Amino acid sequence: MPKHRSKLGRWIDKEGRSQEWLIEHSKVSRNTISEICSGKRNPSFPTIQKIMKAIKKVDKKAKAEDFFDI
Numbered sequence: 001m002p003k004h005r006s007k008l009g010r011w012i013d014k015e016g017r018s019q020e021w022l023i024e025h026s027k028v029s030r031n032t033i034s035e036i037c038s039g040k041r042n043p044s045f046p047t048i049q050k051i052m053k054a055i056k057k058v059d060k061k062a063k064a065e066d067f068f069d070i
Contacts, residue, residue, distance in 0.1 A: 008051070008067045009037035015058070025054035043068060 005013065012019060019033050026033070028050050035041035036051075043051065048064055055062045064070055 004039045006037055006039040006067075007069075009039070011055075011067060012037060017058075022051065022054055025057060026050045 012022060019030070019037060022028070023030050023033050028047055032041065032043070032047065033051075036043050036047075048068055048070070051067070052062065052064050055067070
């Protein structure tokens with residue numbers, strides 16, 4: 001596992017979820033999710049919206065600021 005994980009990547013690890021879960025529920029491409037989780041890419045606003053919609057299915061109180069530097 002890479003040393004540098006983004007806030008989103010660390011949340012996935014802590015929750016015991018997989019990137020596959022996030023890909024399926026957010027409808028964001030595998031490559032994009034992988035790059036965001038490893039800190040190689042900053043997501044666009046529409047991508048953040050899709051990811052947050054998926055996260056809110058399991059954590060109603062989640063805020064975008066908890067996962068992304070906005």
